[in-house]
Amino acid sequence: MLSRLATYYKEMYPIIPRFLLAVIMFFEIYFVLLLNQGVHTFDIGIQEFVGIFTIFVFLMILRIADDFKDYETDRRLFPERALPSGRVKKSDLAIALGVVVAISVLLNILFMNNIGWFLFLYIYGTLMSFWFFQKDKIQNSLPMALVTHNPVMMVLNIYTISFVCYKYQLPLLSWTTVLLAFTMYFPSLIWEISRKIRAPKDETAYVTYSKLFGYQRVTRFVQFLTLLDILTNIALLWGISKLGVLVLVVNVLWMTIQFQQYIKDPTRFSIKERVERYTYITETTMVVAVALYLLIGRF
Structure with a gap:
């Protein structure tokens, strides 16, 4: 066993x-x-x-x-x-x-x-x-x-x-606890939806959100969730690290471009992989910003 x-x-x-x-x-x-x-x-x-x-x-x-x-x-x-x-x-x-x-x-x-x-x-x-x-x-x-x-x-x-x-x-x-509950929840929601988005030519018997609602509509919905996610992160990180906030803004701008490219041509790349990269950068930024704050103070 x-x-x-x-x-x-x-x-x-x-x-x-x-x-x-x-x-x-x-x-x-x-x-x-x-x-x-x-x-x-x-x-x-x-x-x-x-x-x-x-x-x-x-x-x-x-x-x-x-x-x-x-x-x-x-x-x-x-x-x-x-x-x-x-x-x-x-x-x-x-x-x-x-x-x-x-x-x-x-x-x-x-x-x-x-x-x-x-x-x-x-x-x-x-x-x-x-x-x-x-x-x-x-x-x-x-x-x-x-x-x-x-x-x-x-x-x-x-x-x-x-x-x-x-x-x-x-x-x-409190405002902080509500923001935290959502900012830690959004990544799982975004990932769960994005992993079931496929280009029309890649659809199989497996049921996906893109098959049910169309890949463009679902991609736009994930993009909306991503904006909500980054806003909650920025609100929580604002008093801890302005540099961290800058990284978050650059990251979401990059991800926005990826969404638009995928909507135009879903065969170029997997949106799930780009979403995962966005999430890793966002969460790493939050963790590193907090760690540096604890070590050297606000920066």
Whole structure:
């Protein structure tokens, strides 16, 4: 079983990169929130590790749950993947999932101050795995799946935000927390839509947003979301790094050009790859700007 799980994690959920992603997601919210609230003295300990571990585990839950839900579809369209190919068994993943979830629940009960939001996160995730008991309606509707499933990333953000607010006695509902919840949510929404945009000649039996609504219309919608995303980032970074804000502006201008080029000729490149590059630059800018602020102050 262990060798099969090693194969699965290597291909579908690489441990080290995903753990680093959890670290970045947690501390980006953590420090951006505190710095925008004027808090410059930090108390980092076991709770922060539990928060990071919870994000890491929850992203793993989403990955495995998707593989379970899409098993029959993957057998037809992606038979080379670890689960549909038979190189890992459903029972292997179920055992792994049970162990990490149990550890996560125990750690949150013992150490965290936002157990209500933790339970809400896991209840939402559980309902997702059962298609909110509306499988026929949701599974057969890509927009419905997006509306019901993608907001879980917002709930994950609120889990971290609530922990920081409770720990440092900050208001849970404020301009900063609302901006943070959305600025950390937009990348997942933008990526989820853009990965299902294809040029007309590349469409297959796989259902995409471009097939449903036309690639131009969907691309313009993603462009709109990108503008909202960058505005929330700029608002949060304004008091931390003006240089970082400049990088964000240049990045979104570059991305705007990419959108326009793709709308004119979708065969030139994959919009998903350009969106990923935009996201990496945006998130890296936020993280680096915060790190430099903590080291040398406002710049």
